[in-house]
Amino acid sequence: MRKTHVVKAASVATLALALAACSSSSDATDEASATAGGSNDASSSESVSVSFIQGVIGDNFYISMECGVLAAAEDLGGIDVSVQGPQKWDPALQQPVLASVTAADPDAILIAPNDISALQRPLEEAAEGSEIVLVDTTVEDPSFAVSEIASDNVGGGAAAFDAIKEMVPEGGKVLVIDNQPGISTSDARVEGFEGAVEADADFEYIGVEYAQNQPAKAAQIVTSTLQAHPDLKAIFATNIYSAEGAATGIEQAGVAGDVQVVGFDAGPAQVEALEDGTVQAIIAQQPFDIGYQGVEQALAALNGEATESKIQTGFTIVTKESLDTEEGQAALYASTCK
Missing domain, CATH: 3.40.50.2300 (Response regulator)
Incomplete structure (x- = not known):
């Protein structure tokens, strides 16, 4: 009782x-x-x-x-x-x-x-x-x-695709890097992204790969995907670790700026990637x-x-341009609490 x-x-x-x-x-x-x-x-x-x-x-x-x-x-x-x-x-x-x-x-x-x-x-x-x-x-x-x-995770996934459309208006191939199946939040983000990209004939969705919360594995996924799809235009990474690994893979492949990355979450690693240009936008919960x-x-x-x-709850799309604004700074995650 x-x-x-x-x-x-x-x-x-x-x-x-x-x-x-x-x-x-x-x-x-x-x-x-x-x-x-x-x-x-x-x-x-x-x-x-x-x-x-x-x-x-x-x-x-x-x-x-x-x-x-x-x-x-x-x-x-x-x-x-x-x-x-x-x-x-x-x-x-x-x-x-x-x-x-x-x-x-x-x-x-x-x-x-x-x-x-x-x-x-x-x-x-x-x-x-x-x-x-x-x-x-x-x-x-x-x-x-x-x-x-x-968070409105389906809406967050759709917003990630909207951000990619602004960066790559001509369209092209897009990839999702997720954690693993069976997690309600990231499953919903993938659902929202897939629904949005499949409704746009200018983009080709080449699927979702799972990094199991391992940045090194996400980096390997980027490397292998670029070998199979050298014309890859953008990546949506559904959580902190996927985005961190995607940024590393982009940098290692020497295609920073050529392949656009939208990450989910706004931790220090994501902010650093945003500042150095390996990630172009982050979806902050x-x-x-x-x-x-x-x-x-x-x-x-x-x-x-x-x-x-x-x-x-909602989310904020943070770019390098909006990072230092009051809204951008308020969206970033804490490292410690009082």
Whole structure:
């Protein structure tokens, strides 16, 4: 049986102020914890325990999401946060993390599942004692969750193709480099990109290759693809590691500027690639907002209040020209949190 908490949330500071507070210092570790009581009053003296399970430790996307989780906990008050995650994106590594968290019986769990199938049953079991909020990724049947919060990934994939069309108005061959099948977010990005490119007769889609979150493998994919398709015009890389590897492969092949690359996410490696011209555009998600709203939804569920079953956050297209603008800088991911 789930525990019931009644916690009165104090007024929430604006996300812009919270995001500014997020950009200072806190190392992402295998297990970090923070108590965010602040000066906010709560109607219960008992703290609410929230566990955030990242998709992978040390990823700037999930660090930024952690910043949002911690900022929400501080603003709302009376919330203890613990942060865990696997060292690699691997459901076999994430499952024991979830099992350990479930055994600790937190009031709520925010989690980015590593696989739509492998985490299904473990999360159903966890939901018997904790409120579950799915952040970023989801599972085959998320009906046990109080909310799913993620980017508009289909729209992000379509936007990536729009960016390529502006860079290559004459059309040509395009490639997608993805992580691996079975990840809800990147599957949706590929779907959005494929739908957009197939509707444009000027472009030839030569398919999707999987780099399994290994930049070196993504670089090899670029090299082998250029051997088979020397007239390749553009690459859409669906996540941080794919974009990093694509940029390396382009540079190694000596075709920087000739092959356009649009990457997903806005970590330091992507920004560096944008600055040096190996990547021409990046699609930045809003992980801070995802984490912040995840805590809000968990707290609402614990209070017995209505929750939003699905929340989609937006994205920002960042180019070298827009990088130093206020909007461009606000879109970049954090490396540490206060």
